[in-house]
Amino acid sequence: MAPSALAMILFIVVPIGSILVQSLFVEHERVLVTVENCGPFGCTEETRVDTAATAELRAEEPLGRFNGLGTYIDRGHLAVDELAAILSDNAGPGDIAARVMNLPFYKALAFTLAYTLLVTPLCMALGFAVALAVNALPRLAKGPVIFLTLLPYIATPLLGALAVFWMINTDGIIGATLQAIFDDPTLSLQASPMLTWITLIVWGIWHMAPFAFVVFYAGLQTVPADTLESAMIDGASRWERILYVTVPHLKPLAIFVGLILLMDNFRVFEPIIGFSAEANATSLSWSIYNDLNGQGGQLFGSAAATSVLTTIGVMILLTPVLIRTWRGAGGRAA
């Protein structure tokens, strides 16, 4: 008990705690001075940071300026003031939606949720279908087919996304073929938000389905053969056997797969980078990356606030599944 409690504190409580603290602070005021700046292109008057004076401020309060929940409610996050302005003065629901989607946090949240809620069930359905199909194959064919089916999952997400990105480029094999099929030389999967969203979601299903497949396939091996046989004797068709024997048997497994996929999909990130899709689709993880990767310096407070909001999002998303699992466990105990 004690070692696992210690590990939990070290690896979960401390990092989350430090992020929470970080999200409440912003950087010190920078002391600015104007100086002459000369270089290959002549001289100009430019401002620069007085590093000595700024360092003094920093030494006094190493954490930065306390900002409370200021970062959480600013425009980059929950945008409380902007939302209030939109709600108090708008031209109908369409206008509200468009203006809310213009705020970076809600734009990222919308795609993240759409991705999670579409990819998770479709991934599970596809994975289950593939598992059933593979299970019906002759023994010799199973090994190679399983290996091939797993390939999308084995490929590094970023590389997989890049490869597909080049294929859907207007010069690429898929992009050019689509243009030929629809006879529209301006058709590009990368140009419109809707097509980009569809591309990313299809990619997500393609990438994660093998995970669902491999778990369900393992589960299929444990379906009791005598129950299946008695169902057959009772005259159940293949479809009925799947529906009334296999599916109920795999239900706990499905909850597990759903849980993992929900968590995985909610932190969608690599395909956005791989597909250069940030113009049309951003996710919460991408927002954090963007805050930490700017050339203007890292915005730690902003990234920390988005991280906390993401954690809260995951908790909300998982609650129904966890309650179900808990009830299931309770039911079995009783």
Next chain:
Amino acid sequence: MRKFVGVFASSLLLGASSVSAACGIEAGSVRILSNDFAALGTVIDEARECAADGVTVSANLTTEHKSLQVPALTVDPSRYSVAMVANNSLVPLLNEGLVRPLDDLVAEYGDQLEDRQLVRIGGEIVAIAFMVNAQHLYLRQDLLEEAGIDAPTSYEGILEAARTLKESGVSDTPLGAADAAGWDLAAEFVNMHLGMGGDFFEQGSAAPALANETGLRTLEMMKALTEFMAPGYMTVSADELKNQYVSGNVAMMNEWGSMVDGIVGAAASDRQIAEATTLAAAPTVGGGGIPAAALWWDGFVIADNISDEDAAASFQVMMHAIRPEVAQDNPQAAAWLISGFDAPESARGMLATAEAGARPYPMTPYMGLMHDTLGVELVQFMQGTESAEQALADVEAAYSAAAREAGYLN
């Protein structure tokens, strides 16, 4: 995404070699952090020649250098003794006070340097520049002739030429630009806005000053150009743009001077296109007299948090790496600032841009935040889902939030 695909290459440590008498260094450890492109590679190869007994020279060339440099130079002693910088990437180092003043080292070892190479801030030398870069026009002369038009010199002229090229069927997508969401898109805005005579901030303050007539005209021109580009223009980075051009899909583009190798010259990937290409200054815009392109320099700084011995060794190694012969032996590699350099034909576009009075990329401490914001907030406008007024208001709001968090605004 260029930054991500880039080769996280080569932390190569060269062992002892005996041919280093040329650098005249007794001892020291030289550790270079650098962006990853060909011209910088040339300089670093020269620096590596100085490795000898007691002198180690190592280099890390990575397109992720901007995110590495501040943490790596903050630790004491620094992970790197030399950082290759440009006018934008110098600023974060200055903001944190991580750069060593070079006046003494220049006096002792810097006889070869020209005055224009010394970057002085507040009277102190903080960096040594050795080459310049800018975006400028690459034109397919053959296609222009086929359509019977003269080479345009302004963006208004480019729009007209593009229309003619398209309507006469010479080219379906006559224009290209590095409009990829993120860094590239922001750089395009900076170019165009400088050409319009615009400013980014209120004088002497970090408050943004974009939501005005000049900002609107800048955006209108950027959007007007996209009408003549391939539809996926929001994913076209500078590298992708070069690919489009050398595969013959684009007739006119404003592309980096440092990418000229491979488009024209001996290393060109398509002979025919190379021969039909002319290089010209970046176009003017909106009746302004100067090219719509920011001027950039590349150079190096010496880290503050290292021993004096390592600093002296690093400076001497870099002096060896940018000695006049390097520029003379590699005239195609870059537009060198090094003394005695005779610019070849391939640097013509870039030099014409500088001579026509293009403005340097701003070095204000908060320009990086503005650049990051532009790359994100202009996207919806460029796709046509948002008005120019709204886009500029978004830029100002998002920038102000970031600048407040970073301590530049209250």
